[in-house]
Amino acid sequence: MPIGEPDARWLWENEPCRAACPVHTDAGGYVTAIAEGRYRDAYLIARRPNPFPSICARVCAAPCEAACRRGTVDAPVAIRALKRFVTEKFGVESFSTSAIWHEAHGPVPPADGPWVGIVGGGPAGLAAACDLRLAGHRVTIYEAARQLGGMMVLGIPEYRLPRGLIAREIEAILELGIEVRTDFRVGIDESFSTLVDRHDSIFLAVGTGCARDLALPGHELDGVFRAVEYLLNVNQGFHVEVGDRVVVVGGGNVAFDAARTALRAAAGENVDAEPAPTRGSDADARRGMTTTLDVARSAVRAGASVVTVVALESPDEIPADPEEIAEAEAEGIRILYRRGPHRFVGEGRVTGLETIDVESVFDATGRFAPTFVPDTESTIPADSIILAVGQAADLDLLDGGPTLERTPNGGLRIDDATLQTSDPRIWAGGDVARGPRNLIDAIADGRRAAASIIATSGQRPAPAPEMHLELRPGYQRIDSGYDAIARRPVPTVASERRIGFAEVEVGYDEADARLEALRCLRCFDNVMLSPELCILCGLCVDVCPTDCIVIARADSAGLGLASQSALLLDEDLCIRCGLCVNRCPPGALSMVFAKEVGNV
Numbered sequence: 001m002p003i004g005e006p007d008a009r010w011l012w013e014n015e016p017c018r019a020a021c022p023v024h025t026d027a028g029g030y031v032t033a034i035a036e037g038r039y040r041d042a043y044l045i046a047r048r049p050n051p052f053p054s055i056c057a058r059v060c061a062a063p064c065e066a067a068c069r070r071g072t073v074d075a076p077v078a079i080r081a082l083k084r085f086v087t088e089k090f091g092v093e094s095f096s097t098s099a100i101w102h103e104a105h106g107p108v109p110p111a112d113g114p115w116v117g118i119v120g121g122g123p124a125g126l127a128a129a130c131d132l133r134l135a136g137h138r139v140t141i142y143e144a145a146r147q148l149g150g151m152m153v154l155g156i157p158e159y160r161l162p163r164g165l166i167a168r169e170i171e172a173i174l175e176l177g178i179e180v181r182t183d184f185r186v187g188i189d190e191s192f193s194t195l196v197d198r199h200d201s202i203f204l205a206v207g208t209g210c211a212r213d214l215a216l217p218g219h220e221l222d223g224v225f226r227a228v229e230y231l232l233n234v235n236q237g238f239h240v241e242v243g244d245r246v247v248v249v250g251g252g253n254v255a256f257d258a259a260r261t262a263l264r265a266a267a268g269e270n271v272d273a274e275p276a277p278t279r280g281s282d283a284d285a286r287r288g289m290t291t292t293l294d295v296a297r298s299a300v301r302a303g304a305s306v307v308t309v310v311a312l313e314s315p316d317e318i319p320a321d322p323e324e325i326a327e328a329e330a331e332g333i334r335i336l337y338r339r340g341p342h343r344f345v346g347e348g349r350v351t352g353l354e355t356i357d358v359e360s361v362f363d364a365t366g367r368f369a370p371t372f373v374p375d376t377e378s379t380i381p382a383d384s385i386i387l388a389v390g391q392a393a394d395l396d397l398l399d400g401g402p403t404l405e406r407t408p409n410g411g412l413r414i415d416d417a418t419l420q421t422s423d424p425r426i427w428a429g430g431d432v433a434r435g436p437r438n439l440i441d442a443i444a445d446g447r448r449a450a451a452s453i454i455a456t457s458g459q460r461p462a463p464a465p466e467m468h469l470e471l472r473p474g475y476q477r478i479d480s481g482y483d484a485i486a487r488r489p490v491p492t493v494a495s496e497r498r499i500g501f502a503e504v505e506v507g508y509d510e511a512d513a514r515l516e517a518l519r520c521l522r523c524f525d526n527v528m529l530s531p532e533l534c535i536l537c538g539l540c541v542d543v544c545p546t547d548c549i550v551i552a553r554a555d556s557a558g559l560g561l562a563s564q565s566a567l568l569l570d571e572d573l574c575i576r577c578g579l580c581v582n583r584c585p586p587g588a589l590s591m592v593f594a595k596e597v598g599n600v
């Protein structure tokens with residue numbers, strides 16, 4: 001039973017995890033495959049829409065979990081951790097991926113199509129490169145840093161995302177035959193207009209690498225850093241002297257990345273006599289930072305090393321992920337809520353941060369507009385202060401090039417669907433076009449821009465998935481106690497055993513992965529009613545264990561058919577047990593699921 005585009009949209013909205021994922025990963029599909037022990041299928045389902053499955057399996061913001069319907073019962077399915085379970089078996093971390101990658105993307109055509117220049121080798125640029133190359137384009141990435149990866153390498157700390165893993169996932173993309181110029185800053189090494197003239201199309205994906213400042217008295221003192229610059233330096237192997245007492249200003253994830261990195265770096269400074277690493281390889285970067293975190297914690301206990309996060313928000317308002325906050329607290333980081341920065345104290349070098357109590361963070365319309373309580377100033381002593389108060393794009397590279405329309409706040413104006421700018425040769429996406437977001441948003445933008453460039457240049461795109469509804473005759477779910485299994489905690493290394501920048505989160509073992517996967521409510525299974533067969537006997541209502549089916553008067557159901565009845569199904573309550581389907585005497589109910597033709 002093929003379904004048309006509107007039906008497909010309807011269906012995707014009935015699968016909230018898939019609808020919420022910017023690249024529409026069939027999370028329910030791979031979670032079910034794991035529950036059934038079909039791990040290879042699971043990997044392929046996760047890999048097909050996303051060239052970074054192993055990276056996303058560790059640090060994706062996981063909008064799928066926020067949308068997961070199981071969250072309304074108890075807690076969402078741990079979809080990201082389940083993805084990691086299969087990438088560890090079949091992803092780049094398994095060292096045996098080339099065959100399965102090939103299977104995921106099919107044959108690579110010769111690069112004889114129009115030449116696309118990509119400015120910025122972060123996730124948006126790399127995802128676009130992958131799709132463009134697979135459509136036969138010649139592709140060159142221009143990257144200002146010495147290595148590709150963007151904020152995956154320059155921003156996200158190594159204890160959350162191992163560097164070898166990023167390198168291998170990028171390598172797998174480059175093996176498609178993509179040209180790369182690193183250490184090449186467009187706007188300096190070559191003008192933007194020359195670049196535009198040399199290529200048929202340009203995709204601008206330069207991210208938001210500029211840290212925002214706080215224009216408070218003392219902001220120019222030595223020892224006041226911006227979080228993105230601080231992380232970029234540490235991640236590239238530069239030694240940044242932060243001292244024993246570090247204050248981080250900000251309540252977002254970047255603030256916690258900076259705080260946890262500073263804690264690890266502070267541990268190195270306290271006890272590690274090795275020379276500080278200078279600009280160099282990953283190995284250099286790790287040198288001098290391998291001191292155990294328990295040393296840092298001892299230092300914290302001895303009062304020698306204190307890392308404090310100062311946030312405007314209350315615990316209920318703070319934007320950082322609860323897991324990040326819990327991990328930071330477990331590592332001994334102190335969080336001061338509802339305190340705002342007022343002044344940087346010191347002469348020449350910073351010695352403290354004067355804070356002031358927060359009255360409110362948002363105004364009546366929900367706009368960010370903090371107000372403070374007068375005469376509540378107090379000073380936190382600090383050897384350094386790291387500001388994590390936002391990022392912006394550096395668009396100076398465009399100077400002298402084609403004029404691109406801007407938004408009122410100075411950003412690039414793009415078509416929301418195609419990502420094309422006001423110049424038909426130039427597309428822009430990822431953080432530079434949307435403001436700081438997440439990896440998966442950047443990947444989706446890269447893919448969207450690639451699809452639009454491919455369409456515009458007349459190349460043949462990879463075939464779009466076609467959705468079909470498939471019947472599940474005699475459907476009967478095996479697990480009767482659908483809510484019996486509680487979310488399996490995602491394992492982490494005990495805080496007293498965390499070594500330097502080593503990864504903190506650990507994957508599920510097979511038993512836990514299978515149990516966690518069984519928690520999926522299988523929203524992709526849908527009860528379908530053939531109204532012409534329904535005799536309104538009500539047996540489906542009687543048999544439903546969650547009372548999600550009701551027979552209502554059609555007029556009260558808003559259908560405008562006075563004195564007729566209608567069968568209503570509450571999709572949110574439905575657990576897809578199939579009892580109603582099996583009970584229905586005239587066979588008016590059936591269980592169907594959405595299947596992408598050509599996929600597993």
Ligand SMILES: Cc1cc2nc3c(=O)[nH]c(=O)nc-3n(C[C@H](O)[C@H](O)[C@H](O)COP(=O)(O)OP(=O)(O)OC[C@H]3O[C@@H](n4cnc5c(N)ncnc54)[C@H](O)[C@@H]3O)c2cc1C
Nearest residue numbers: 120122123124144150151155186207430431437438439442
């Ligand atoms: C500290 C930190 C932690 C984060 N943690 C997470 C997380 O856990 N999960 C998550 O989903 N997201 C996270 N994010 C957000 C995520 O990293 C970004 O949303 C994503 O990387 C944006 O991708 P992008 O390709 O648009 O830009 P970027 O990743 O910023 O890549 C842009 C690239 O363009 C290059 N470039 C810039 N100017 C030029 C030029 N003139 N010429 C050539 N090249 C240029 C840059 O060097 C960079 O490599 C984090 C961000 C930060 C800063």
